[in-house]
Amino acid sequence: MPQMSRPTASQSTLTRNRRPVGQRTQNARKEHSMSREDMANSVKVKSKTSFDYTIFFIVLFLFAFGMVMITSISPYNATKYYDDALLFVKNQAKYGLIGIVAMIGLGIKLPIFNKFNYQLLKVRIKIASIRLPLTIMAVGYFLVIGLQLFVLLKGHSMNGSARWLDIAGFRFQPSELAKIFVVVYAAFLAQKRPKSLDNPLKFLYYAVIISPIIVLVAKENLSTGIVIGLIFAGIFFVTSRKWWYFIAFGLVAAAGVWKNIASTGYRSERIDKWLNVETAKDAYQILQGLYALVSGGFWGKGLGNSIQKLGYIPEVHTDMIFSCIVEELGLFGALLLMAMYIYLLVRILLVAYHAPDLFGSLICVGVFIQLAAQIVINIAVVTNTMPATGVPLPFISYGGSSLIFSMLEIGLVLNVSRRIEYQDE
Numbered sequence: 001m002p003q004m005s006r007p008t009a010s011q012s013t014l015t016r017n018r019r020p021v022g023q024r025t026q027n028a029r030k031e032h033s034m035s036r037e038d039m040a041n042s043v044k045v046k047s048k049t050s051f052d053y054t055i056f057f058i059v060l061f062l063f064a065f066g067m068v069m070i071t072s073i074s075p076y077n078a079t080k081y082y083d084d085a086l087l088f089v090k091n092q093a094k095y096g097l098i099g100i101v102a103m104i105g106l107g108i109k110l111p112i113f114n115k116f117n118y119q120l121l122k123v124r125i126k127i128a129s130i131r132l133p134l135t136i137m138a139v140g141y142f143l144v145i146g147l148q149l150f151v152l153l154k155g156h157s158m159n160g161s162a163r164w165l166d167i168a169g170f171r172f173q174p175s176e177l178a179k180i181f182v183v184v185y186a187a188f189l190a191q192k193r194p195k196s197l198d199n200p201l202k203f204l205y206y207a208v209i210i211s212p213i214i215v216l217v218a219k220e221n222l223s224t225g226i227v228i229g230l231i232f233a234g235i236f237f238v239t240s241r242k243w244w245y246f247i248a249f250g251l252v253a254a255a256g257v258w259k260n261i262a263s264t265g266y267r268s269e270r271i272d273k274w275l276n277v278e279t280a281k282d283a284y285q286i287l288q289g290l291y292a293l294v295s296g297g298f299w300g301k302g303l304g305n306s307i308q309k310l311g312y313i314p315e316v317h318t319d320m321i322f323s324c325i326v327e328e329l330g331l332f333g334a335l336l337l338m339a340m341y342i343y344l345l346v347r348i349l350l351v352a353y354h355a356p357d358l359f360g361s362l363i364c365v366g367v368f369i370q371l372a373a374q375i376v377i378n379i380a381v382v383t384n385t386m387p388a389t390g391v392p393l394p395f396i397s398y399g400g401s402s403l404i405f406s407m408l409e410i411g412l413v414l415n416v417s418r419r420i421e422y423q424d425e
Contacts, residue, residue: 051108052351052417058344059103059395059410063096063403065337066321066396073309073324074317074398088317088398095400099407107414118360118415121184137188141213144181147174148216155220163220173401175217175224179231180405182213183366184412186232190239191358200245203236207249222260222267223389227373229253234369235362274387288312289320289382292327300330317398319390322382341375341394351417360416367409 070092075085106116125134151165151174165172189206196202210232218225233253237246261267273283277290292308295301306324309316316324326334345368352364371394378393380386392402 050418051414052347055344055347055351055410055417056103056107056414058340058347059407060100062340062344062395063100063407066393066398067092067096068303069321069325069328069396070317070398072304072328073306073321076310077315077317080311091400092398092403095403096407098400099404102404103407103411103414106408106411107418109418116415117419118363118412119357122188122359137185140181141185144174144178145212145216148178148213150174152216152219171400173399175221175228176401176405178213178217179224179228179370180409180412182210182228182231183235183370183409184363186210186235187359187362187366190235190362194239194358195241197236197240198242200242200249203240203245203249206236207232218260221390222257223377223391226257227370227377227391230373231366231369235366238365239358239362270387270389274384277384285314285320286384286388289323290384292323293383296327296330298331300326300328300333303328319378319392319397320382321397322379322393325396338375338379341371345372348413351413351420354420355416356419356421360419364413364416367413370409371406 067089071086071089074088078087078089079085121136123136125136125139147165151163155163155165163173163175165174186206189209190197193202214225214229214232217228233246233250237243240246261271269282273280273286277283277286288308292306292313295307301307306327308327309324313320313323322334325337348364348368348371352361352368355361355364374391374394377386377389377391378397381388381391392399394406395403
């Protein structure tokens with residue numbers, strides 16, 4: 001028999017290294033996956049969340065600034081009418097403390113404030129493990145309408161308008177609750193089926209739902225009704241991919257507002273005062289406000305040196321406070337204040353842009369619209385750019401309901417910002 005030749009050393013080594021193609025491919029993939037896993041482990045990326053500190057401290061600064069200005073300009077009227085020079089200062093401090101606690105409770109994660117999530121506003125009400133066929137939004141809707149009807153019938157009147165309810169010694173303005181509710185409710189409606197808002201009939205359907213709130217608020221407080229309408233329309237505008245029908249609805253709404261002004265005696269008189277401020281009867285407050293703006297110059301007369309606060313401008317610590325800010329701190333102080341407002345609004349828009357869901361984003365948009373509208377309207381009234389109307393300057397004007405509910409809205413924005421995840425290497 002012929003003898004088999006023994007393989008050489010090189011052939012033996014080649015045979016040992018030869019493996020099936022499939023096995024080599026699997027081993028290569030395993031080595032590749034392990035290398036990628038090792039790379040991921042070598043640079044650990046953690047997801048973190050934190051609320052927007054900038055918004056929080058800007059609001060605290062604005063409130064503190066408002067306290068300084070109220071302390072500067074309110075003692076004369078407080079002493080004259082209530083025999084207590086610091087009455088308005090003490091009341092505003094009390095309202096501010098309530099608002100700050102509410103803002104922290106909604107927006108900041110602390111051991112005692114860590115349960116609330118803005119997304120809970122969408123769920124159904126649950127009592128003893130039983131889910132009722134009612135959402136928080138539905139309960140809020142009927143509560144707001146009920147309070148507005150009650151204030152029209154039994155509300156406390158001031159300066160000819162019934163806008164307040166007296167509850168346990170606290171004077172409460174239901175229209176401020178209506179603002180924050182419409183912010184949340186409009187965001188809730190818009191986020192359910194955003195694509196359906198391309199159809200103008202769907203927007204009209206939602207407008208019919210929200211209109212009872214706007215009409216009831218506007219009955220005694222037209223400016224607040226306009227602000228609420230702007231909140232509703234603005235939220236739906238940024239949600240819809242169509243824009244043309246908003247112009248049509250806007251023109252119809254403007255015509256309705258104008259008809260309301262023309263048919264209401266004291267509102268039409270305000271138009272006459274606006275157009276003829278120097279000659280119109282009872283345009284005294286607007287004219288004195290303009291004197292305060294002009295006399296302040298660029299640097300102002302100095303803190304505490306206002307002349308118009310000495311009874312020339314009635315209730316100067318409320319809606320007309322901007323006039324004395326300019327008088328005492330000048331155009332320079334007014335520009336710094338507006339810069340702080342602009343920075344606050346930009347930060348709110350950034351939270352809206354990075355929000356984890358559409359609902360949170362639209363809540364922030366609604367808060368942005370409300371604050372921006374109030375700032376613009378208040379300054380426009382003081383400078384006689386538009387007819388006089390009662391809209392407070394956010395976080396600065398004296399007033400408990402406005403201050404508390406504005407801080408509650410900021411708390412919602414902070415709550416949304418807490419849910420934004422960012423990566424920290």
